[in-house]
Amino acid sequence: MDGILRRYLKEHKLDSDLPQTGMGEQNLPYHANYAETSGVLAIRPDLVHMERAENENRVYVWEYKMSDISKSGVGGTRVTEANKAEGVALIEEAVEFVVTVVQKGLREKHPAKT
Numbered sequence: 001m002d003g004i005l006r007r008y009l010k011e012h013k014l015d016s017d018l019p020q021t022g023m024g025e026q027n028l029p030y031h032a033n034y035a036e037t038s039g040v041l042a043i044r045p046d047l048v049h050m051e052r053a054e055n056e057n058r059v060y061v062w063e064y065k066m067s068d069i070s071k072s073g074v075g076g077t078r079v080t081e082a083n084k085a086e087g088v089a090l091i092e093e094a095v096e097f098v099v100t101v102v103q104k105g106l107r108e109k110h111p112a113k114t
Contacts, residue, residue, distance in 0.1 A: 031066060033076025035090055042087030053080045 041048050054072040056079075066073055 031070075031076070032072075032074045032079060034078040034082050034086075036076075037079055037082035038084070038087035039090055040087065041082060041084040042091055045084065048082075050080070050082070053082065055079050 037048060037053065052072065054074050055077050056070050056072060056074045066075065069075075
């Protein structure tokens, strides 16, 4: 998870959920973590049950089903601190990034058409 999301999480000191190296990154069970929960609070707060939020953070070498490693279905820290304002900021930054990439792509000459 390089780029804008990692930078955002690091700038806001939310990157404790993220691995410091790429080793095993595909096997890290991040679901319903701070960033995801904040994002959903921003766009569909009716889907979030903060009274059920729990902080669970484990790193595994092997791949497991979420139900085998998390009683709540959460994989991440600071879930109980998730909030709409951070979700809005995360979504706005992601949209800004996508717009920037699309604009850059539109300005570039397509390699197949040269």
